[in-house]
Amino acid sequence: MSNQSGKMKLIAMKFGGTSVGSAEAITQVKDIVRDTLSTESENVLVVVSALNGVTNLLQEGLVCAASGDEAGYQHVTEALRERHWQVIDNLLDGEADPLLASSNELIDGYLRFCESVHVLGEAPPRALDYTMGLGERISARLVAATLRHHGIKSQAVDATDLIVTDDQFQNAAPILDLTEAKVKQGLGPLLNEGIVPIVTGFIAATVDGVSTTLGRGGSDYSAALLGAILNSDEVWIWTDVDGVMSTDPRIVKEARSIERLTYKEVGEMAYFGAKVLHPKTIRPVLEADIPLRVKNTFNPTHPGTLITPNDLASDHPIKAVTVIREMSLITVEGKGMLGVPGIAARTFGAVARTGKSVLIISQSSSEQSICFVVPRAASGVVVKALREEFVSEIARRDIDQTTSRDDVAIVTVVGAGMLETPGIAGRIFTATGSNGVNVIAIAQGSSECGISLVVTDDDADLAVRAIHVLALADN
Ligand code: ASP
Ligand code: MG
Numbered sequence: 143m144s145n146q147s148g149k150m151k152l153i154a155m156k157f158g159g160t161s162v163g164s165a166e167a168i169t170q171v172k173d174i175v176r177d178t179l180s181t182e183s184e185n186v187l188v189v190v191s192a193l194n195g196v197t198n199l200l201q202e203g204l205v206c207a208a209s210g211d212e213a214g215y216q217h218v219t220e221a222l223r224e225r226h227w228q229v230i231d232n233l234l235d236g237e238a239d240p241l242l243a244s245s246n247e248l249i250d251g252y253l254r255f256c257e258s259v260h261v262l263g264e265a266p267p268r269a270l271d272y273t274m275g276l277g278e279r280i281s282a283r284l285v286a287a288t289l290r291h292h293g294i295k296s297q298a299v300d301a302t303d304l305i306v307t308d309d310q311f312q313n314a315a316p317i318l319d320l321t322e323a324k325v326k327q328g329l330g331p332l333l334n335e336g337i338v339p340i341v342t343g344f345i346a347a348t349v350d351g352v353s354t355t356l357g358r359g360g361s362d363y364s365a366a367l368l369g370a371i372l373n374s375d376e377v378w379i380w381t382d383v384d385g386v387m388s389t390d391p392r393i394v395k396e397a398r399s400i401e402r403l404t405y406k407e408v409g410e411m412a413y414f415g416a417k418v419l420h421p422k423t424i425r426p427v428l429e430a431d432i433p434l435r436v437k438n439t440f441n442p443t444h445p446g447t448l449i450t451p452n453d454l455a456s457d458h459p460i461k462a463v464t465v466i467r468e469m470s471l472i473t474v475e476g477k478g479m480l481g482v483p484g485i486a487a488r489t490f491g492a493v494a495r496t497g498k499s500v501l502i503i504s505q506s507s508s509e510q511s512i513c514f515v516v517p518r519a520a521s522g523v524v525v526k527a528l529r530e531e532f533v534s535e536i537a538r539r540d541i542d543q544t545t546s547r548d549d550v551a552i553v554t555v556v557g558a559g560m561l562e563t564p565g566i567a568g569r570i571f572t573a574t575g576s577n578g579v580n581v582i583a584i585a586q587g588s589s590e591c592g593i594s595l596v597v598t599d600d601d602a603d604l605a606v607r608a609i610h611v612l613a614l615a616d617n
Contacts, residue, residue, distance in 0.1 A: 149373075150184040150185055150333075151182070151183040151184055151185065151375050152183060152184075152185040152186070152187060152333065152372060152373070152374040152375055153178060153182060153183040153185070153186050153187070153374060153375060153376050153377075153378060154186075154187040154188075154189065154365055154366075154368055154369030154372065154374040154376075154377045154378070155174075155175075155178070155186060155187070155188055155189070155365070155377070155378040155379075155380060156188075156189040156190070156191070156343060156361055156362060156364070156365035156377075156378070156379050156380065157171050157188065157189070157190050157191065157285070157380045157439060158191045158194075158361065158362075158379070158380065158381045158382070158439075159191045159192060159193060159194030159195070159196070159197075160194045160381070160382040160439070161191075161380050161381065161382065161439035162190055162191065162192075162193055162194075162281045162284070162285060163193050163194040163195075163229075164229060164232075165228075165229050165232035165233040167439060167440075168229065168233055168284065168285060168288050169233070169288070170439055170440065170442070171188075171285060171288075171380075171439065172285075172288050172289055172292055172294070173442075174380065174439065174442055175188065175289060175294060175338060176292070176294060177442075179294070179338075183375065184336070185333045185336070185338075186338050187329065187333065187338070187339055187341065187368060187369070187372065187374065188285065188338060188339065188340045188341065189340075189341045189342075189343045189361055189364050189365040189368060190278060190281045190282050190285055190340060190341070190342065190343055190361070191277075191278065191281065191343050191344065191361040192275075192276075192277020192278050192280070192281050192344070193225060193226065193229065193277060193280075193281055195225070196222065196225060196226075196276075196277035196280075196281075197274060197277050197344075197358070199218050199221055199222055199225070199277075200218075200222070200252070200273065200274050200276055200277060201270070201274065202214075202218055203215040203218030203219060203222075203252070203256055204255075204256060204259055204265045204269070204270055204273070204274075205265070206218065206256075207256040207257070207259040207260040207265065208259050208260075208262075208263060208264050208265040210260065210263065212260060215253075215256040215260070216253075218256075219249060219252060219253045219256070222249050222252070223246070223249055226245045226249070226280055226284075227242060227245075229284065230242055230245065230284060233284070233288055233291075234287060234288065234291055237287070237291055240287075241283060241284060241287050244280075244283060245280045245283070245284075248276055248279055248280055249276070251273075251276075252273055252276055255269075255272065255273050266311075267311035267312045268309075268311045268352070270311065270312060270355075271311045271312060271314075271345075271352075271353050271354050271355045272352075272353050273353075274344075274345075274355055275302075275342060275344055275345030275353060275355060278301075278342035278343055278344050278345055278361070279300060279342055279345075281342075282298040282299070282300070282340045282341065282342045283298045283340075285298075285340045286298040286338075286340040289338060289340070294338060295335070295336055295337045295338065296337060296338040296339075296340055297332060297337050297338075297339055297340065298339075298340045298341075298342075299328060299329065299332070299339045299340065299341045299342070300341075300342050300345070301341050301342045301343070301344075301345050301346055301364060302342075302345055302346060302347040302351070302353055303324065303328055303347075304321065304324050304325050304328050304329070304341065304346075304368070305321050305324075305325070305345075305346035305347070305356075305364065305367065305368075306320035306321045306324060306346065306347065306348070306349055307321075307346045307347070307348060307354045307356070308348070308354075309348045309352065309354065310354075311354055311355070312354075312355060312357065313355075313356070313357040314346055314348075314354035314355065314356055314357075316346065316356075316367060317349070320349065321367070321371065322371050325368055325371045325372065326371065326372070329341075329368070329372060330372075333372070341364065341368060342364075343360065343361025343362075343364040343365065344356055344360045344361045344364060345364075346364075356420075356422070357420065357422075359417075359420040360420055360422075361420070362379055362419045362420040362423040363420045363422045363423050363426075365377055365379065365423075366422075366423045366424070366425075366426045366427045366434070367426045369426070369427065369430075369432060370426035370427055370429065370430035370432060371426075373430065373432075374432060375432070376432060376433050376434070376435060377427055377432055377433075377434045377435070378434075378435045378436075378437055379419060379423075379434065379435070379436045379437070380437050380438070380439045381436060381437070381438065381439065382438060382439060382440060383399070383438055384399040384437075384438045384441055384444045384446060385399035385400060385401075385435075385436045385437065385438070385444070385445075385446035385447030386399065386400050386403060386408065386411070386416075386418050386436050386447040386449075386462070387399055387400070387416075387462075388400055388461065388462045388463070388610065388613050388614075389462060389463045389464065389606055389610050389613070390416075390464075390465065390606070393465070393603050393606050393607065394606060394607055394610045396610070396614060397610070398614075399444070399446065399447055400447050400461050400462060401445070401447065401448065402447065402448050402449070402450065402453065403447060403448075403449045403450075403453075403461060403462075404449070404450065404451065404452060404453045404558055404591070405424050405427070405428045405434075405449060405450070405451055406558060406590075406591050407453075407461060407462070407556050407557065407558055407591050407592075408424060408449050409421070409424050410554065410556050410591055410592045411462055411464050411554075411556050412424075413501075414464045414465075414466050414501075414552060414554035414556075414592075414594065415464050415465060415466030415467075415552075415554075416462065416464040418436070419434075419436070424449075428451065431451060433448060433449065433450045434448075434449040434450075435447065435448050435449070436449070453558055453559065458557065458559065459557045459559040459560040459563045459566050460555055460556075460557045460560055460566065460570075460609070460612050460613040461556055461557040461613065462555075462556045462557070462613065463553065463554070463555055463556070463606050463609045463610045463613060464553070464554045464556065465551055465552070465553050465554075465602050465603075465605075465606050466501070466551060466552045466554070467551045467599060467602065468517065468518040468519070468551075469501065469515050469516070469517060469518055469550050469551055469552055469596075470515065470516055470517070470518045470520070470521035470524075470546045470547060470548045470550065471513055471514075471515050471546070471547040471550045471582060471583060471596055472513060472514055472515070472516060472521065472524055472525060472528070472544065472545070472546050472547075473511055473512070473513040473543075473544070473545050473546075473547070474489050474511065474512045474513070474528060474532070474541060474543075474544045475510060475511040475512075475541070475542050475543055475544075475545070476510065476511075476535070476539070476540050476541035476542040476543070477510060477540070477542070478535065478538065478539065478540020478541060479509055479510055479511070479512075479540065479541060480509050480510055481509060482540070485512070486505065486512055488531055488532070489512055489514075489528065489531070490503075490514075491531070492524075492527040492528050492530070492531035493514075493516070493524055493527065493528070495527060496520065496523045496524055496527050498516050498517070498520035498523065498524055499516070499517075499520075500514045500515065500516055501514075501515045501516065501517075501552060501594075502514065502515050502552060502583075502585040502594050502596070503515075503585060504583045504584060504585045513583055515550065515552060515583075515596060518548055521546040521548055522546075524546070525544055525545075525546045528544040529544055532544065547582075549598050549599050549600075550582060550596050550597065550598055550599065551596075551597060551598070551599050551601075551602035552594050552595070552596055553594065553595045553597055553602060553605045553606055553609070554592050554593070554594045554595075555570055555592055555593050555594075555595075555609055555613075556591060556592040557591065557592065557613075558590075558591040560591070560592070560593070561586070561590065561591070561593075566612075567593060569612055570593065570595075570609055570612065573608040573609055573611065573612055574595065574597075574605050574608050574609065576608075577604055577605070577607075577608040578604070579597055579601045579604050579605045579608065580597065580598070580601060581595045581596070581597060581605075582595075582596045582597060582598070583595075583596040584596070
């Protein structure tokens with residue numbers, strides 16, 4: 143089972159909320175770990191999310207506490223107890239008591255924390271992070287206890303002792319050298335003894351030990367980071383679908399799982415709204431050149447999606463179609479812009495100062511207009527900033543208007559092979575045109591492996607369906 147370099151093989155795997163969401167699911171997790179240890183790899187490192195729904199509950203309770211709703215957070219606390227008790231009781235038949243006691247203790251702590259927030263009347267990001275990782279702490283203990291119950295050596299580890307971050311609460315960034323040292327020190331000895339560490343996803347701590355979180359959905363990132371530092375052979379993300387889907391199955395029921403993707407392609411998909419992986423997941427594994435697999439806990443024999451640095455099967459030009467809604471198309475337009483240097487720089491400078499991000503940009507070659515897309519919630523401040531920036535040009539009528547069109551969505555067609563394959567763009571526009579979809583603007587995706595179309599909200603599903611037919615035909 144050793145790999146080519148002769149080192150013991152290690153697979154880092156992350157189980158998401160539904161994968162640990164019930165006694166049956168956790169039993170499945172135990173089987174997956176046991177099977178992987180007996181057939182694939184000497185060592186397995188596990189990262190877990192909270193039971194599904196728990197992180198939302200924790201947040202809800204804190205919001206209630208901050209807004210003075212005492213009954214609200216008490217209700218949430220009871221719901222948290224119920225949720226965990228049921229799973230623990232069903233799972234650890236006869237041996238549940240110690241775990242019930244420790245989860246109860248953690249939930250008591252949460253209740254006390256809500257009481258303090260109630261008194262203070264606010265829950266700043268730092269306070270939220272202090273307690274938002276509670277769900278992961280309980281699920282890690284629960285999974286470790288289940289493995290031990292079935293004779294697999296295992297130990298729960300809190301990532302607050304492993305991942306060191308800055309103090310940007312709610313979206314903290316790891317400090318790599320400090321993290322690396324702690325991870326090697328904390329997990330190396332366990333792995334050497336053949337113990338399966340069950341690490342809490344999502345949470346971390348600052349150098350001073352203050353709790354932080356890596357952002358919602360951040361457990362994927364935790365797993366990629368730990369897998370990269372420990373030089374694991376692969377990182378597997380276990381979820382509740384058969385891998386990364388070619389589009390949203392709620393829009394197209396023929397959506398299928400994609401066999402292979404490159405890191406760039408999956409990054410593009412995440413950027414344009416496909417809820418595949420936490421967007422930061424890619425970087426650590428990409429830099430460490432580790433393949434990533436997305437697999438289904440409830441259908442473990444399905445190969446899922448394999449994500450690698452380079453595509454070996456580039457005869458599949460269109461791989462996926464994603465949609466991101468609630469966007470605004472901002473246009474800066476005017477005859478006086480022609481040939482005037484610096485308009486684009488000033489436009490995006492003004493947008494940057496608002497702190498809002500631009501998803502796509504397109505400029506016509508006549509240089510009489512620049513248009514770009516921002517999230518709809520940002521459109522008001524962005525237009526205001528532009529009108530201020532160009533106040534004298536607008537007065538001179540060099541720039542006629544800066545307008546915002548607030549009924550658009552971005553449909554992105556992803557596939558690295560697409561841009562080198564002649565005729566694909568033509569087929570995309572034939573497909574949208576013949577279905578009556580009006581394409582308002584076009585741009586090449588941010589990582590050169592996709593094309594994005596701006597369409598109205600009303601046309602978005604139609605566009606996805608029309609283009610997805612091509613993806614099916616090509617694969
Ligand atoms: N439990 C956290 C969340 O719901 C982290 C995760 O599941 O990845 O956001
Ligand atoms: Mg997730």
